Amino acid sequence: MGILPGWGWLFLPVCQALVVPREVSGQIGETLSLRCWYPRGYESYNKYWCRGASRDSCRKVVETAGREVPRQHGRVSIQDSYIFCVVLLTVENLSKEDAGSYWCGVEKTGRDMMEPVTVKVIPGKPWCPAGWSLGREKTSSSPLTSSPGGPAMSTLVPSVVLLSLLAAAG
Ligand SMILES: *[C@@H]1O[C@H](CO)[C@@H](O)[C@H](O)[C@H]1NC(C)=O
DSSP: OOSOOSSGGGGSOTTTSOBOOSEEEEETTSOEEEEEEOOTTOTTSOEEEEESSSTTTOEEEEEOOSSSSOEEETTEEEEEEGGGTEEEEEESSOOGGGOEEEEEEEOOSSSOEEEEEEEEEEOSSOOOOTHHHHHHHHHHSOOOOSOOOSHHHHHHHHHHHHHHHHHHHO
8 A cells, every 4th residue: 555655754753643734735636645643542443534614513524434444435535544543535636626624533532633634726727827917007007106195105106116126127
C-alpha cells in the first residue's frame, strides 16, 4: 500500500496526539489525499471525516468500522492503518463544491477527538487574475489632480503616484 511515501512522517509527533494538516489543497479533477494521525490506544476506535464549520454540527461524510478495510462513500474514502496510527482520507475527482471546512475525528466515549482541516480547491486551468483588467482600466482613466481628502483619495493617490513613477521609468 502506498500509504507512506518517504519518511517525513518520522518527524511528526506520531501516535501521540490527533495530528492533521491545517489546510490541504488540490486541483479540480485530481485526487486529494491527507493523513490524520491519532494517538496509540485508539487503534480500534472508529475514525471519521466530518464536513462543517462547527465540530458539534458537522455531518459525517465517511467513517471506518473498527477495521482496516477501506470504507467509501461516493468519491470519498477512508482507511485506517493501525501500525502507523494513521488514517488516510482521499477525495477523488475533486470539485469546487468540495472546498470548505472539515474535521478528522476519532469516536470515543465522552467528547470525540476532532481536529479541523480546511480544504482548498484550485481551478485546474490557469486563469486571468481579477486585478488585471482593473489595472488596465485605471491606466486609461484620466488622472485626478484636484480635491484632496475624501475616501476615494486614499486609494487613488497611491495608484496615481505609481503610474507617474512607471511613466517616468519607461
Ligand atoms: C468528475 O466530476 C465531474 C463533475 O464535477 C463529472 O462531470 C465527471 O464525469 C467526473 N469524472 C470522473 C472521472 O468521475
